[in-house]
Amino acid sequence: MLSIKNVSKSYSKGKVKAVDGISIEVMPGEIFGFLGPNGAGKTTTIKMIAGILPIDQGRITIAGHDIEKEPLQAKKSMGFVPDTHDIYERLTGIEYLNFIADVFDMPSSQRKTNIEKYLEMFEMKNAAGQAIKSYSHGMKQKIILTGALLHEPSLWLLDEPMTGLDPKAAHLLKEEMNTHCAKGNTVFFSTHVLEVAEKLCHRLGIINKGKIIAVGTLEELRQKGDASLESIFLDLTGEKRDDHA
Secondary structure (H helix, E strand, C coil), rough: CEEEEEEECCCCCCCCEEEEEEEEEEEECCCCEEEECCCCCCHHHHHHCCCCCCCCCCEEEEECCEEEHHHHHHHHEEEEECCCCCCCCCCCCHHHHHHHHCCCCCHHHHHHHHHHHHHHHCCCCCCCEEHHHHHHHHHHHHHHHHHHHHHCCCEEEECCCCCCCCCCHHHHHHHHHHHHHHHHCCEEEEEHHHHHHHCCCCCEEEECCEEEEEEEEEHHHHHHCCHHHHHHHHHCCCCCCCCCC
């Protein structure tokens, strides 16, 4: 479903290597958690997958489509949630969702059903007619999520999707992720909440200083560290721990 092969990305005219020759294969039916410290290269990688940043070296394919050679086909196969709330704030929620549905050529029956489903799920029906600029942080996250999932893409590409969500909305999103993958689809998401990753993901990848330092199931990663994902993560990334805390 998602193939990342020997991908690199540098900034400052090549002086700063944000992503350094990484390779990851994510299969249909998988929830894949992408972990790493701040500045490790997570968001840069996700923006390359989404086609927002050009790839310096390597190749990324989504559902068999090269993101640089076949960008429209690749992007039609994914729903992308960024780590920022860059959104058309002058639109109302429902105008934004219909705009997204138009972008993906969604038939009227499908768009109506899916808009109603997610507005109900995220308790946004009453706010749908309001301008997005009036929304709270969490409400903006919910409308962005709705727009990303609306066209039923095979790949959900989510950068810190739980940020700003209340506990109920976060729980429902996790259920949706499981349901999505049970149908043979794929979720690739980054998170700083290791407990969520530990409970939700089929496999995990850890990036540090632009390099992939571990990929596997939690059981496979446990061979390289302690029992908890937190301990494994801290050991592999070299982050300091206060064992007396």
